Amino acid sequence: MVEEAEALNGVANCYRAQGQNQKAIEIYRQALDVATAWGDLRGQAEALNGLGWANSNQDKNDEALEFHSRALPLAVEAADIDLQASIVNRIALVYDATEDREKALKTYNEALDLWRAAGDRRGEGATLGNIGIVYAEQGDKLTALKYLKLALPLATAPAPPRRC
Numbered sequence: 001m002v003e004e005a006e007a008l009n010g011v012a013n014c015y016r017a018q019g020q021n022q023k024a025i026e027i028y029r030q031a032l033d034v035a036t037a038w039g040d041l042r043g044q045a046e047a048l049n050g051l052g053w054a055n056s057n058q059d060k061n062d063e064a065l066e067f068h069s070r071a072l073p074l075a076v077e078a079a080d081i082d083l084q085a086s087i088v089n090r091i092a093l094v095y096d097a098t099e100d101r102e103k104a105l106k107t108y109n110e111a112l113d114l115w116r117a118a119g120d121r122r123g124e125g126a127t128l129g130n131i132g133i134v135y136a137e138q139g140d141k142l143t144a145l146k147y148l149k150l151a152l153p154l155a156t157a158p159a160p161p162r163r164c
Contacts, residue, residue: 005035005043012050021054028054042083045074049087056094064094085114085123089130096134104134125154 008031016024028050035043052067068091075083092107108131115123132147 002035002038002040002043005031005038005040005047008034009043009046009050012047012054016050016054016057019057021057024054025051041074041078042080045071045078045080045083045087047071048074049083049090052087052090052094056090056097059097061094061098065091068094081114081118082120082123085111085118085120088114089123089127092127092130096130096137101134101138105131108134121154121157125151125157128154 008027012024012027012031015021015027028047032044032047032051034040035047048067048071052064052071055061055067056064068087072084072087072091075087088107089111092104092111095101095104095107108127112124112127112131115121115127128147128151132144132151134144135141135147136144
């Protein structure tokens with residue numbers, strides 16, 4: 001059932017946040033199986049996004065991109081803009097980790113548009129900060145500062161409501 005996939009994704013998120021990526025991967029796979037069995041597009045996208053995140057935490061960037069790329073069309077089909085923004089932002093983080101700064105910037109800007117469409121000011125702020133960091137890594141300190149200043153007031157914006 002859909003609630004089971006949602007619960008499994010939540011448990012996996014906790015393991016991932018604790019750095020227990022292998023355990024998280026195991027549970028995300030269970031969530032993916034359950035969500036697929038029930039035709040739950042959002043649950044499938046969440047599980048695949050989580051698999052991507054856990055793999056990127058282990059520097060398995062090719063696998064991470066594969067999972068995120070599979071997740072995105074499901075989130076689009078589920079019409080979940082917040083989830084789309086999260087997935088696109090994770091893709092940009094992988095590009096940044098692999099030092100493909102051009103792709104990272106392009107993808108962060110796509111995520112920024114999605115966060116804004118979703119009305120998620122915290123997501124917008126985090127992405128603006130990520131863009132600033134990329135510019136700083138490229139040595140463009142003035143542009144980095146511009147983005148980081150834009151991000152600062154959004155860091156304290158109220159968090160969007162979470163699904164229970």
